[in-house]
Amino acid sequence: MNHDEDSKVGEDELSLSEFLVPDTTEIKEIKSIYENEYEYSEYLSEIEISIAEYYYNYNRKLTDKDVIKALKNIKLNRDKQISFFEKALEKKIVKSLVEPLEENLLFDHEFTLVIDYVLWVIDNRSWIEDKQAYVKWITYVLGFFSEEEEKKYERQFKRFARKMGISGAQVDMLLMKKEMADDFFDEEDIFGESLLEVLDPDEIFSEERTADDLETGFFLMNDDEKFDFLLDKGPDYVELVQDYVTELAEKEEFEKIQDFYKKFNEKNKNFFPLHFIVGSAYLNNDPALAISYFEKTLKATEDSEEFPPEMREELKRYMDILTKLLLEEATEKVEEKVVESKKSKRSRKSGKKASKNNSKSEKV
Template sequence: METVINPQTDSSHMDHDEDRKIGEDELSLSEFLVPDTPEIKELKSIYTNEYEYSEYLSEIEFSIAEYYHNENRKVTDKDVIKALKNIKLNRNKPISFFERPLEKKIADSLVEPLEESPLTDHEFTLVLDYVLWVIDNRSWLKDKQAYIKWITYVLGFFSEDEEKKYESQFKKFASKMGVSGAQVDMLLMKREMTDDFFDEEDLFEDEGLLEVLGPDEIFENDRTAEDLETGFFLMEDDEKFDFLLENGPDYVNLVQSYVLELMEKDGFEKIQEFYQKFNEKYENFFPLHFIMGTVYIENDPTLAKFYFEETLKAVENYGDLPKSYKYEIKQNLDSLIKYIEEPAEKPEEKARSSKKGKRKGVSRKKASNEDDEIKWL
């Protein structure tokens, strides 16, 4: 006898699932976490304890691989890094806050395991940090999708033809890097990873491919700021502070990232401390003055104006800049300062100006790139 499903019952079940999903979206991931203990706070990493956290790691990895394979073949490792960073930074906000598809997919995937077996807040951040570390450990492949393709391959999403193509490309590049066949098999999960295998192949010796990288190794002189993004993010706040105080002029993007991250946390006291110490050490470093101006332009326009004026002074005294570049900077800064100085437009004035319409076809005379044709101040 054929089983008949009651449409009303099935519809109610679907409605219930939908209601439950909507309810979860209004919760934050932090609400599924439990308080840290003194012992947990001592943990620096889940490295070597991955098995204990495999349920959460597998959800993140599966979400990334599935998103790449089924939804967006153009997503990059850098996109994954940004998604994980955003989830970590905003774990106390409703899940509906995560609007980008990859972020939403990862956040949604973590709800069920956290409901069943909650992590502490610190453990949760360590899980995300571990995935970031794994991404960094694949950066030697010199591919914008090095980690994404690897995890998609390992989890079996690729077709047979795609697998063969990936293995061929992986082995070809690995051989150029001097990676042994046994190491390649291990990276491709082709051999059982027993203790004897690791000892025999010396994978974790000084020159081993999978050596755990600390800040000193991550920030080798020949690595670019883009390559360093993951390693920098994995540092503690004090380590970031100290690193940038020593190396900031070489990594302006990381300085900006650090200051903006502090701003998002309302860490303005720390921003001021960093600015004062950095400015004492690297006087007239105009990029930091400018970054400070952008940080305060909404919260404290007067202070922002001060930093933009400091930027102007520093640029004037910076001898190595071409005059054309100085001119362009000055034009931009003058516009920002003018924006700050102008009083807010009254509603009736705004309405009148909007009725006048905009002039079309207005050409602007371009400044020459020749240094001797442009007068700086």
């Protein structure tokens, strides 16, 4: 047995309770680590990183319930050796906690409060109708998703959140975007009272917020009301325009997209974001048409300071790639037709020969 194997066996014989200090009367009186999360961030981060990494790299079917069961089992059996834990996620979380506990011992009661806090965070996302609400969120926040996966998650999250009456600013807070993501373990930002208040479902669904927020009210409208609202307010709500057009494309309601595009342009001349949004909506359905809308985007932004030169160049490169793909596709179709035509001619010739041979046989 080599050194690595010895080390692995030795680690598996450890238990978390070996690093937990017996509680004092004062420690037992602590009810929660809420508002003191920063003091326990090294343990919280190990748990959440383990969950996100396990979901992203090993098991995309992992649900919030699976995580809850794992955490409860770890809490209940913290006195057991690591080898006791058979499930991969449980073992991963337990092993990740050994090093921080070795460096900074915790009271036993504090450890249970750390686990309870993560369980509370999971429950705090139960308002999202997804069995993987927490799992996907923490994977997104910790930056495990690819750029494409991240954008997809944001689109889905925003669409659902707005339907539930959450404003754009609150959505950004819930997603922990921008500077909040950069300072993930900053005491005031990530674990501070302001964020936790935003995460309170009672506040999220308050009627007062919904009534005062046009962006929220949009998702309470029927299709005709959305159409009229965006014709009037679209330039101020570009993201809603994008969501609306994307949703129509997903339902393959391209005639409605054309109707909206025509009427919107009549009312809002040279609004280049719409050209780009509609072009993106047609990418899978009609690439050639998509290119035409991208060309309109470029033309509309020739003298616009709002559209940076580097974005124009990027769009041009994108259009060149699409054009090349379309040409290749067209060439392949022409070649296929030529081959089919030749096969058809050969087939007809063979048929004529067979017919002549049959005639000769009959005469004989």
